[in-house]
Each structure stands twice: as structure tokens, then as C-alpha cells.
Amino acid sequence: MRSRIIIFDDNQERLNSVAMLLNLSAGFTCNGTFPNANNLVADISSSKPDLVLMDIDMPGLNGIDATKLVRKHFDALPVLIQTNFEEDERIFGSLRAGANGYILKKTSPERFLESLREVLDGGAPITGSIAAKVLKHFSAESQAKKDYHLTEREKHILGFLVKGYSYKLIASACGITYNTVNNHIRNIYDKLYVNSATEAVSLAIKERLV
Structure with missing residues (x-):
């Protein structure tokens, strides 16, 4: 049985190439491609996906806010964020919004498909460089002094x-x-x-x- 994937991305070339990769790969089918997330609830309701691939930068509703909306209306539906960037604010914004993983668009097709399988199996894939940022962030948080607001x-x-x-x-x-x-x-x-x-x-x- 093929897992149904839908893609939100404002880059038409990227939409076409990822859709083709999914349809040519065992175990996947692209159930819909959308250039923005402005009609996200209706798009997800009509396509009934098993997983959402979400671009972080789109006109109108961005990927982080769109992920929050997915969590509100489709709580258990996995969301995998795709981006060209490794900025800390984007990474943690995505994870706080409830994304199940965060990968770079330059990720190889093999690793990309592996990430989809990980998410569908309940995992939370992130690239090595992003994992390093996450570990550094939590290490810094654990070492930070608690503010007791003393004058x-x-x-x-x-x-x-x-x-x-x-x-x-x-x-x-x-x-x-x-x-x-x-x-x-x-x-x-x-x-x-x-x-x-x-x-x-x-x-x-x-x-x-x-």
C-alpha cells in the first residue's frame, strides 16, 4: 500500500520534481501539490494525506504558521518541514509549531525518501547539521542561569x-x-x-x- 503525500511549496519546479520522485518510488504516491497554504484545511480535507511536506517560505501563510494550523485541525497528521535554510529561529520555530522533522531541500533523494519513511514510522528526522544546532541550543539552555528577578x-x-x-x-x-x-x-x-x-x-x- 502506498503512503499518500501532499506537498506545499511555492516553487513549481520543486513541486513537480518531488511529485515525480514520489510517484516513481515504491511505497509513495503524491496526492496533491499546492503553491501555498492559504486553503490548507480544505486542501488536506480533500486529499486525505498520510503525510504533509511543508515548505517553510511561502506567500501568504508561511510553513510554520501552516504547521500550527495542521496541529489544530489534524492533530495526528505528520508534517515534515523542507527548507533551504538552517537558521536557528526557523528550526526551533518549526519544532515548536509541531513539525515532525526538518530537512534541507538539498538532501539527497535517498535520504529524503528515508526521512519520509521515518516520519511515517513515528520518527523525527533532522539532518546532521540541524541536529547539532538542536543539541547546542539545549546545552546552552541547561547551562543558563534561572532568572529570579532580583534587583x-x-x-x-x-x-x-x-x-x-x-x-x-x-x-x-x-x-x-x-x-x-x-x-x-x-x-x-x-x-x-x-x-x-x-x-x-x-x-x-x-x-x-x-
């Missing part, structure tokens, strides 16, 4: 807590009253979600907040 004054006071200063010594060092120090520290506790100076100091050291 500069609060960070300064937290720094004194880490050094073991008492409220009285902090007040003297900062030129403010004891009550003001107490108010700042209460705000610090609230922002760090802690209940004591020990917890605040421990978190400050762990997260390198000061």
Missing part, C-alpha cells in the same frame, strides 16, 4: 548573607536601616522560594546568583 540591591544584600553578615552588619555596610534590610531579605526569600537564610545562601551558591 541589584537584593543581589548585593544576598551577597552579604553568603559572606555570613548579620542583618545589623548588612544595614551598616549598605547605609540603610535594620528594618529596610529585613524588608529586602523577605523579598529575596519570596523570589527564591525559600524560608530561611540558610536556604537562600545554599541556593545562591548553587545557582551562582552572586
Whole structure:
């Protein structure tokens, strides 16, 4: 049984060549080619595909917004994004929109067909260079400090807590009253979600907040 594929791409030559490749390849048939995604819901409803090949740059509705629309109306329908670009914003925009994979148009026909099979089998194909970008992105995210939205004054006071200063010594060092120090520290506790100076100091050291 052949899997039904439809293609959204504003490049007519690309539409024709991919459609021909699909129809000449075992296990696939091109069920429709569309130069834009402006009538996406109707086009998908009438062609009943097993997989959507989506160009990222099209007039009117772009591929990322079109993918979001697929997710809204055809939740389980796989979408494979095709593009000429490897820009981080496009990659992560596509993945956040719910794309099942992201491949470059320069991908070889063999790898292209393999990617289609992967998506249909529940996989999520991406090219090696894009995979490297994804790994780098998540590595950077994991290393990024969590923002607790401490003010500069609060960070300064937290720094004194880490050094073991008492409220009285902090007040003297900062030129403010004891009550003001107490108010700042209460705000610090609230922002760090802690209940004591020990917890605040421990978190400050762990997260390198000061």
C-alpha cells in the first residue's frame, strides 16, 4: 500500500520534481501539490494525506504558521518541514509549531525518501547539521542561569548573607536601616522560594546568583 503525500511549496519546479520522485518510488504516491497554504484545511480535507511536506517560505501563510494550523485541525497528521535554510529561529520555530522533522531541500533523494519513511514510522528526522544546532541550543539552555528577578540591591544584600553578615552588619555596610534590610531579605526569600537564610545562601551558591 502506498503512503499518500501532499506537498506545499511555492516553487513549481520543486513541486513537480518531488511529485515525480514520489510517484516513481515504491511505497509513495503524491496526492496533491499546492503553491501555498492559504486553503490548507480544505486542501488536506480533500486529499486525505498520510503525510504533509511543508515548505517553510511561502506567500501568504508561511510553513510554520501552516504547521500550527495542521496541529489544530489534524492533530495526528505528520508534517515534515523542507527548507533551504538552517537558521536557528526557523528550526526551533518549526519544532515548536509541531513539525515532525526538518530537512534541507538539498538532501539527497535517498535520504529524503528515508526521512519520509521515518516520519511515517513515528520518527523525527533532522539532518546532521540541524541536529547539532538542536543539541547546542539545549546545552546552552541547561547551562543558563534561572532568572529570579532580583534587583541589584537584593543581589548585593544576598551577597552579604553568603559572606555570613548579620542583618545589623548588612544595614551598616549598605547605609540603610535594620528594618529596610529585613524588608529586602523577605523579598529575596519570596523570589527564591525559600524560608530561611540558610536556604537562600545554599541556593545562591548553587545557582551562582552572586
